[in-house]
Amino acid sequence: MLTHFIGGEPVVAGKAFPVHNPVTGTVIRQVCEADPEVVDRAVRAAREAAPGWAALPVAERAGWMRRLAEGIEDRFDALVAAEIADTGKPLDQTRTLDIPRGIANFRAFAEIAAQRPDDAFHLSGVLSYTVRRPLGVVAAIVPWNLPFLLMTWKLAPALVAGNAVVVKPSEHTPGTAAVFGEICAAVGLPPGVVNIIYGYGSAGRLLVEHPGVDAVTFTGSTGTGSAIMRAVADRVKPVSFELGGKNAGLVFADCDLDRAVEGTAKSVFTNGGQVCLCTERLYVQRPIFEEFCARLAVRALEVAPQPMISAEHRDKVLSYYALARSEGAKMLAGGGVPVFGDHRDSGYFVEPTVVTGLSEWSRFNREEIFGPVCHVAPFDTEAEAIDLANGSEYGLAATLWTGSLDRAHRVAQRLEAGLVWVNTWYLRDLRTPFGGVRLSGIGREGGVQSLDFYSEPTTITIKLEQPDA
Numbered sequence: 344m345l346t347h348f349i350g351g352e353p354v355v356a357g358k359a360f361p362v363h364n365p366v367t368g369t370v371i372r373q374v375c376e377a378d379p380e381v382v383d384r385a386v387r388a389a390r391e392a393a394p395g396w397a398a399l400p401v402a403e404r405a406g407w408m409r410r411l412a413e414g415i416e417d418r419f420d421a422l423v424a425a426e427i428a429d430t431g432k433p434l435d436q437t438r439t440l441d442i443p444r445g446i447a448n449f450r451a452f453a454e455i456a457a458q459r460p461d462d463a464f465h466l467s468g469v470l471s472y473t474v475r476r477p478l479g480v481v482a483a484i485v486p487w488n489l490p491f492l493l494m495t496w497k498l499a500p501a502l503v504a505g506n507a508v509v510v511k512p513s514e515h516t517p518g519t520a521a522v523f524g525e526i527c528a529a530v531g532l533p534p535g536v537v538n539i540i541y542g543y544g545s546a547g548r549l550l551v552e553h554p555g556v557d558a559v560t561f562t563g564s565t566g567t568g569s570a571i572m573r574a575v576a577d578r579v580k581p582v583s584f585e586l587g588g589k590n591a592g593l594v595f596a597d598c599d600l601d602r603a604v605e606g607t608a609k610s611v612f613t614n615g616g617q618v619c620l621c622t623e624r625l626y627v628q629r630p631i632f633e634e635f636c637a638r639l640a641v642r643a644l645e646v647a648p649q650p651m652i653s654a655e656h657r658d659k660v661l662s663y664y665a666l667a668r669s670e671g672a673k674m675l676a677g678g679g680v681p682v683f684g685d686h687r688d689s690g691y692f693v694e695p696t697v698v699t700g701l702s703e704w705s706r707f708n709r710e711e712i713f714g715p716v717c718h719v720a721p722f723d724t725e726a727e728a729i730d731l732a733n734g735s736e737y738g739l740a741a742t743l744w745t746g747s748l749d750r751a752h753r754v755a756q757r758l759e760a761g762l763v764w765v766n767t768w769y770l771r772d773l774r775t776p777f778g779g780v781r782l783s784g785i786g787r788e789g790g791v792q793s794l795d796f797y798s799e800p801t802t803i804t805i806k807l808e809q810p811d812a
């Protein structure tokens with residue numbers, strides 16, 4: 344049984360719920376589900392720990408972040424195993440992206456926080472400077488697609504800024520959080536600074552609504568983001584939201600076609616398309632449209648299918664494949680469920696899929712699907728491409744493939760998205776602002792933007808005595 348981690352100790356409480364392995368569909372663990380008492384206990388533990396933690400010099404908290412990074416290195420294999428068991432993602436990706444990013448998150452925020460100067464302004468004999476204090480107790484609500492990467496992406500800046508945290512991982516992916524609790528205990532992190540509770544959205548709701556929680560950081564669906572916003576509205580709690588996307592890829596005829604096909608295949612199919620940054624709407628300039636479609640379809644057939652996180656999510660993705668057909672789409676590749684002839688046939692797989700022929704106004708082209716699928720449409724002019732890319736209620740990421748430096752700058756600056764990649768996809772510098780506009784979120788994570796969210800500034804202004812002239 345996987346137990347909560349509260350006040351530095353394992354806590355067995357609440358009913359048990361099952362977690363399934365997406366590759367086989369079988370139950371792999373039972374997990375304690377947080378009820379109101381458990382949530383209250385976790386928040387109280389965090390509140391008790393918060394003042395002592397906040398009082399530490401930032402250099403000392405940065406030292407703890409480095410120790411946590413070392414703790415992750417020590418438990419690397421256990422984390423890899425837990426991530427794979429819960430998500431069914433490939434070993435290679437887990438070893439090179441998910442777990443190393445946890446280490447990088449703690450190291451990066453240790454450096455960013457330790458080196459950050461306070462702001463100071465001097466004007467006409469008036470000196471103003473700003474000090475920042477932590478918010479207190481932060482609730483971190485984490486999704487299932489990159490569970491360890493995204494949990495640590497929130498924990499590292501929240502902790503180094505001086506907050507205590509209560510984390511609620513997704514009900515589908517509690518495994519790496521449980522190992523992380525053991526790491527906190529092993530490195531001797533002060534009890535209550537990190538608390539981890541498990542459960543469904545109902546537990547998340549109890550947590551964000553708890554009066555002892557000062558702020559909420561959330562990554563997940565736009566619907567859940569707005570539910571959280573309503574739940575915390577009365578207490579006007581600060582929220583940081585990284586929500587869904589319906590990301591566009593623009594492929595211009597002057598691009599390096601090999602690179603564009605390969606990069607696009609990555610941007611559509613990585614993690615089974617279950618990354619908020621994945622491309623779902625692709626626009627290709629007419630002279631290369633046919634060739635590009637044909638080559639992307641071949642790549643779709645070559646990609647090893649990855650399971651969706653759950654039976655419900657597989658059914659959701661398949662419902663969009665059916666919707667595409669009913670809306671009159673042409674399937675260029677995929678569109679069904681792969682048959683392996685082995686234990687994977689009871690898992691949650693869908694075929695990597697490429698679709699064309701739908702209007703911009705179709706539901707398929709407007710709603711986030713979150714699977715290994717994209718729609719491809721032709722365009723003629725640069726202006727048309729920009730309009731198509733911007734024609735979404737979302738605005739998280741966009742990808743641009745072109746051989747022209749001028750065009751790259753010109754188009755990138757007109758795309759209404761928080762992130763634009765040119766001739767690449769998902770290249771990350773952890774110091775840069777990360778997040779989206781419109782339905783894709785509120786605020787930015789990354790670098791000093793994260794530290795700003797997890798702290799409040801106080802401006803101190805002093806009138807300096809002017810020497811006699």
Ligand SMILES: NC(=O)C1=CN([C@@H]2O[C@H](COP(=O)(O)OP(=O)(O)OC[C@H]3O[C@@H](n4cnc5c(N)ncnc54)[C@H](O)[C@@H]3O)[C@@H](O)[C@H]2O)C=CC1
Pocket residue numbers: 484485486487488511512513514542543544545546547548549551562563564565567568570571585586587588618619656659711712713
């Ligand atoms: N980063 C992203 O863009 C993600 C988007 N999604 C999208 O969301 C769809 C649904 O997936 P779900 O797992 O249901 O995502 P979700 O957004 O409902 O779940 C994410 C987290 O929020 C928690 N949660 C749910 N309701 C809550 C509430 N009222 N208060 C507080 N916490 C709550 C969940 O337990 C989980 O830990 C997917 O099909 C996909 O389209 C899902 C995961 C990540």
Ligand SMILES: O=C(O)/C=C/C=C(\O)C(=O)O
Pocket residue numbers: 486488489493496562563585617618619620771777
């Ligand atoms: O920080 C990253 O590198 C990735 C972030 C991805 C998401 O937020 C997501 O898929 O939800």
